[in-house]
Structure formats: C-alpha cells, structure tokens
Amino acid sequence: MKLGVLCSGGKDSWFACHLAMQKEVVACLISVRSRNEESYMFHTPNTHLVPLQAEAAGLPLITVETEGIEEAELGDLSRAITLAVKQYGIEGVVTGALLSVYQATRVQRICRDLDLWCFNPLWYTDPEIYMKELITSGFRAVITGVFAAPFSADWLGREIDREALSSLQQYVQSHRITLTGEGGEYETLVLDAPVFTKRIVIQESEKEHANFRGFLRVRRAVLEEK
C-alpha cells in the first residue's frame, strides 16, 4: 500500500515513517507549514527544514502553507493530502500521533472524507519503550522548542540521548511533564534517522528563551555524508 507520512520534522513523525517503511511503501512526505506558532494541529518551530530531511531520506515532499487558524487549517491539510493522492497515488496517511485525540480525530475525519486509510503506529504507545527505542534505533533528535517548566535555555539544541532521557524521566516525576513531549512541553527536530542517507548539520542557529519558554531557530543547516 502506498502511504503519505504527515511530517512536522519532529521525532514522532519520523519514527512513524520509520515504522511505516518496514510494513508498507512510503511514497511521499506531507508537510503543513503553519504561520501560527500556537497552532492546535501543527508543530511549528523548524518546519522549514522538512525539505532538507526529505532530501536526506530520498523521499518526495508535498508542502502547503497555512495561516494556522483553528479548524480552517484542516482545509489546508486536506488540500495537501489530496495533492499527495494525485501526485503519488497514496492510499493512506501515516501520522505520529501519540495521545492527542484532537489531532487524531481530525486526521481520521479528513481520511474518511477522502476515502483513505489512516495509520497511527505510535498511538498510546508505552512512552518509556518508545523513547528508548528512538535512541537505540539510531535517531538523532534535538530539542528545538520548550514550553513548560523546568526547561531552561540549555535544553535548546540538546540531543535526546540517554542522559537527556534520564533528565526527562525525572521531570515526569517532579513537574508532571509527558515523557514524549506530547503534552506540548517540548518540540524536536530530527537530524539523523535510519532512513536518512545523509545527516543534517546545523551551522547557524539562534536561541530565544524566557520564563521556561523558548525556541532554537535554525538559520542555516546542510547535509553531510554519514
């Protein structure tokens, strides 16, 4: 079955893509770039790097832009998926949804309206097992947005490795964050993955951080041989 993967550039969509490629044919990535950093549906910090990730993975990419206005942005997502059907003949969509009923429900409805399959291979997965598997299977994801206490500016640009995971596990206990960031506590950018033939190197970036909220804005990044 030919599938399109909804890709924000973060760890969940790339891990979902990794799982989908083991079972079916991933024909393209689908990315929605939101101008609204408060978007309910779409991860925003560094979606401009999805084309570089797509190149690293050797996958075609369909990108649409949205103003990110609640519910209206769903029309833009539907438009992107429709383009993927026309250009790549996809029969289904894959998402990296973990716990968000809001997001999952809306993607499911769009897929029903377009008569497409919808797959959420990380749905209600065990967060501990998932995060460990992410690290051991060769993903390099860095934190590019933090939106909750106790995340300091030091977290921006930090790779999710065993040490970072240990700190996140402590924050689950001390600050009741979700381990995966599904509660919106942090956002990630994937720099390397098993499916990538090249890795992404960040050459220039800026941090903005105040009151436990901040972004790592990547200004320049390139692909490098692995």
Next chain:
Amino acid sequence: MILLVDLSWKPGSLSRDEFVGPVARIVSGAGQEWCEAHFSGISGVDLRDANGIILCGTALKDNHFAEKVQAFSWLCDIHVPVLGICAGMQALCLVHGGTLRPACEIGMTTVRVTHPDPLLPDQPAFEAYELHAFACDPPPGWKVTAVSDRCVQAVRHPDRPFYGVMFHPEVRNDIVVEQFCALCRE
C-alpha cells in the same frame, strides 16, 4: 493468559501497534500475561491456554474481518470471558446472528449506560473515543448495556461472559479492560 486477537486485514500489519499494542499495555498493567494471534490463524493451543479473550479493533477503513465471519466460529464453542472492542464487538455480534449497518462515529462521544454492567464505568454517562464506520444491531436476546446518540455502544450475552463495546476503551477508559482482566481472574 489473555489472548489478544488482531482483527486487522493481514497479520503483522501497520495497524497492529495502533489497535493491539495499547490494549496489551493495559492488560500488562493489570498484572495479566497475554499472547496475541491474528484472527486468520487462531489455533486450538491459543484457545486452550486462554483464560480470557480480547478481540481488538481495526482501522476505520478496515472491514475485511466482517467478510470472514466463519473465521470466528470458534467463538460459539468457548466459555471463557470474551471482550470485543469495536471491530471485535462487530465480529462477536455477527457470529452470534447480529447484523451491521453503516453508522460512522469518530472522536469523543457521550456514552450513556442503560443497564449496569461489570465492565463499564460506574456512572450514568461517560466520554469515550469512537472510531467506527459500522454499528451493530445485536443478536436476539443480547442485552444492550450502553448507547450513544448514534448507536449501541455496549452489549453482553444473555448467559455467557461475552461483552462488546463499540468505543475504544484503550483511549481514556482503561478501566473497561482492567475490569475485564479482573473478571478473567475470578
């Protein structure tokens, strides 16, 4: 040992982690061991070792199981507790003479309890996650224990410990699976 049955269109499909995995996680959390099998290959050994069976859901577009009702005929001959979730409830009803009709629900829905049931939350109504394209008209004699505005949400067999829920308890209603596990231990 609880047997988790994957009703997806093929063994080892991309849907397995979405519909069997979350149920397995709740069963493990309830202290029960489990094993799993695809509906197309249920063996006598699987059934012999099971003290309870959960028929899991499928993707919204996946109704392949409903074309293979004969693959569920073993459900007529067993006496251990069975919980059918969404597609699982549909299979359970079909094999016992119930019917399906198109009725789509996606997302959170209010479920109203119409008859007390050992598996359902102990409250008159609760919110539940729905993902189905068809609804069940239950087999004759089966008791309807919960409904939504669109369709029957929970049923039970008149005599045997067979239960069906149309909503997905693995999303925000773990208690249904936990109470089923407790029932299997009795």
